[in-house]
Amino acid sequence: MSTSTTRHFLKDTDLSPAEQAEVLDLAIRMKAAPYSVQPFAAEGNGRKTVAVIFDKTSTRTRVSFATGIADMGGNALIINPGEAQIGHKESVEDTAKVLERMVSTIVWRTGAHSGLVAMAENSKVPVINALCDDYHPCQLLADLLAVKEHKGELAGLSMAYLGDAANNMANSYLLAGVTAGMHVRISGPEGYLPAAEIVAAAEQRAAETGGSVLITSDAAEALKGADVVATDTWVSMGQEAEKDARMKLFREYSVDEAAMAQAAPDAVVLHCLPAYRGYEISAGVIDGPQSIVWDEAENRLHAQKALMAWLMHRSGLAVVEGLSPVEGTSALENTVESTF
Ligand code: CP
């Protein structure tokens, strides 16, 4: 079972506003000194191996987690789609109970968010959502880091997301953006907007941070003067059968030159990639001067390293210098040797 101190990252709001800021600050520190934090090295008291499980395909997530784990003294055990029996030959609960005895962290890209919740509830090591049908929170840490690097402060910026506004990226832009105190505007056609409970959670978080939420089918309303413009594929993994219909449905939500003319003149452009030029984004925009997508992609590495180190520290499984001690316990007394 989860210990009382184990921290997981299953959706964007699992980090409080202060905690999100702390992870982003740690990412900036670790980007400048890539080998300075070693939670998975023997001397960092961590177990070396991190399980990185994929039920869906990936390029960036796989490479950034594997690289980041190696940078921090660990070993990434990559489990590819079809290689494990999680959820079909063996329950998620039983899988968690086995993995938690061997690895230091479990990273999982899957479909249903409920699977991640079941994994976390049965694991005393951190569980990280590497994308599910509803959220892509690691991507948003990278996106916010890129925006912070280009714009300075995040709080008060307006961020417009256009396209499939019911997908995992839209939900994560909404939740992570308001957590950072941003004014988040989500725009897509009727029937493809965020679910009511996601909007409610975002509004609650925005009330704490001074951010705000706008959900609209009017792309112009979302774009007007926006500091950040974001989009994502119109056909997420698992939706391939709907491809033809979706290509028509989202056409007026394309981030092209006409859309960018409505945003702030110094707006920056985000896309989590893979991108489909000529559909959700034009070649001129993604390859143009306002695009920060390559910094965004690189930041998957730095943001996830910081996240993994932060979760290990906050769970009492390693000590990261410069972070406040774990509340109510001595982080030094709560190392892997004494905890497991
Ligand atoms: N952005 C993203 O998660 O990319 P991959 O699917 O390649 O991991």
Ligand code: NVA
């Ligand atoms: N919405 C996309 C994101 C890919 C990184 C998908 O789920 O396929």
